Amino acid sequence: xxxxxxxxxxxxxxxxxxxxxxxxxxxxxxxxxxxVAQRAGAAADLAxxxxxxxxxxxxxxxxxxxxxxxxxxxxxxxxxxRNLLAxxxxxxxxANAIAAAADIASFPTAPSFDPLTGARYDRPTLRLIAxxxxxxxxxxxxxMPAVTTxxxxxxxxxx
Amino acid sequence: xxxRTALSLSAVLLLSxxxxxxxxxxxxxxxxxxxxxxxxxVAFVVPAGLYYVTDTYVxxxxxxxxxxxxxxxxxxxxxxxxxxxxxxxxxxxxxSAFDGMAFNGRGALTNGQALAGTYYENFVLTAGGYVPVSIxxxxxxxxxxxxxxxSSSAVxxxxxxxxxxxxxxxxxxDQVAPPPSIERKVPIEPxxxxxxxxxxxxxxxxxxxxxxxxxxxxxxxxxRVFANDVAVPIRSWRLVSAQPDRISAASGSTQPLxxxxxxxPAPGVRWSLRFEIxxxxxxxxxxxxxxxxxxxxPALVD
Numbered sequence: 236x237x238x239x240x241x242x243x244x245x246x247x248x249x250x251x252x253x254x255x256x257x258x259x260x261x262x263x264x265x266x267x268x269x270x271v272a273q274r275a276g277a278a279a280d281l282a283x284x285x286x287x288x289x290x291x292x293x294x295x296x297x298x299x300x301x302x303x304x305x306x307x308x309x310x311x312x313x314x315x316x317r318n319l320l321a322x323x324x325x326x327x328x329x330a331n332a333i334a335a336a337a338d339i340a341s342f343p344t345a346p347s348f349d350p351l352t353g354a355r356y357d358r359p360t361l362r363l364i365a366x367x368x369x370x371x372x373x374x375x376x377x378x379m380p381a382v383t384t385x386x387x388x389x390x391x392x393x394x
Numbered sequence: 395x396x397x398r399t400a401l402s403l404s405a406v407l408l409l410s411x412x413x414x415x416x417x418x419x420x421x422x423x424x425x426x427x428x429x430x431x432x433x434x435x436v437a438f439v440v441p442a443g444l445y446y447v448t449d450t451y452v453x454x455x456x457x458x459x460x461x462x463x464x465x466x467x468x469x470x471x472x473x474x475x476x477x478x479x480x481x482x483x484x485x486x487x488x489x490s491a492f493d494g495m496a497f498n499g500r501g502a503l504t505n506g507q508a509l510a511g512t513y514y515e516n517f518v519l520t521a522g523g524y525v526p527v528s529i530x531x532x533x534x535x536x537x538x539x540x541x542x543x544x545s546s547s548a549v550x551x552x553x554x555x556x557x558x559x560x561x562x563x564x565x566x567x568d569q570v571a572p573p574p575s576i577e578r579k580v581p582i583e584p585x586x587x588x589x590x591x592x593x594x595x596x597x598x599x600x601x602x603x604x605x606x607x608x609x610x611x612x613x614x615x616x617x618r619v620f621a622n623d624v625a626v627p628i629r630s631w632r633l634v635s636a637q638p639d640r641i642s643a644a645s646g647s648t649q650p651l652x653x654x655x656x657x658x659p660a661p662g663v664r665w666s667l668r669f670e671i672x673x674x675x676x677x678x679x680x681x682x683x684x685x686x687x688x689x690x691x692p693a694l695v696d
Binding site (some may be wrong): 280283284285287288290295296297298299300301356358360389390391392393394 | 594596600602603692693
């Protein structure tokens with residue numbers, strides 16, 4: 236290596252280092268965001284499954300058919316908030332606030348049609364759509380939004 | 395040297411072992427199936443004057459001997475497990491609040507006057523108490539034609555409604571002599587009720603041919619028997635088909651079958667529960683009831 240080549244390498248390093256750091260921070264933050272989104276999605280899945288397990292016993296005795304309980308949406312909202320508690324440090328809002336703002340729809344009888352998603356359900360179904368604000372300090376360091384909102388959806392029915 | 399090394403390695407491996415605590419997750423976590431509720435027998439209300447029927451209505455009888463026509467009722471000494479009580483005793487021509495309500499009707503003399511007799515209300519005993527099922531009229535009257543100078547339609551009715559029986563519904567027949575000629579009417583209702591069995595998911599719920607059941611959920615199946623579409627008490631039941639994973643009992647009487655399925659069947663497969671049932675009304679009559687069970691489990695939808 237000559238004296239001139241060494242100067243070129245140093246200059247290249249000085250120029251590229253910030254770019255490498257930006258890429259590294261971005262990748263790490265994106266991975267963290269994805270992990271939080273997965274945990275929130277799992278919280279929603281578990282909440283809807285628990286709510287679907289709560290069936291209307293009177294209707295079952297009368298017709299022999301499964302039908303969602305009248306409070307299925309409330310049960311799902313309650314369990315969604317409980318399940319989100321473990322992820323609270325990474326969230327941009329409280330678990331209760333996120334669960335309260337979630338769009339939870341109960342379709343107690345089948346077949347039914349979801350006007351929001353356009354889906355057709357052949358069994359009693361519970362659908363949850365929530366916007367999850369996730370803290371992204373890495374993005375903030377890169378002059379991007381400090382909170383990134385992720386939308387999750389979960390649909391459950393007895394099958 | 396090799397032996398020492400092997401012993402040392404074995405000692406290290408044994409000391410570093412950790413119990414796996416492996417177990418069947420569903421083997422001992424399931425709570426015992428609670429005993430289903432038993433109907434409170436104290437809640438029964440016994441109608442006044444009720445007695446157990448030992449003689450059952452068969453037909454209305456009209457017997458003519460010379461100038462006298464006797465209107466009576468024949469019975470058979472048989473118990474169908476029902477109960478009855480006197481609700482009205484009427485004289486010839488007198489009206490009753492129960493006219494038109496008896497399944498066998500109330501006849502009339504040749505001059506159009508309604509017959510004397512007694513109205514009985516029949517009951518069956520159910521889990522909820524005594525349920526009225528029908529009203530029957532036991533006619534007990536006679537008329538004598540005036541032979542001299544009168545047409546055949548002129549009659550002198552004899553209104554003699556005797557007092558109500560205390561024990562059976564066939565004690566009034568001995569008031570008239572055996573007639574020489576008898577015209578029998580066809581009985582309107584058979585003496586033995588039509589029996590039907592079914593399975594419901596509630597003590598007073600409708601019988602169902604099929605039901606959807608959540609996996610792991612405890613479900614109570616109530617064997618039920620109906621006499622003329624009126625629920626009657628169960629004497630005993632027995633599960634004769636393939637059994638669920640967990641059941642409270644394979645046979646019983648007043649208590650339902652509490653069942654629980656742990657395993658899911660193959661897609662499209664339905665399980666069936668078939669019961670053998672005996673009722674209190676017809677203890678010797680074997681009835682069968684079946685319900686098809688479809689297993690469901692909460693799952694995510696794509």
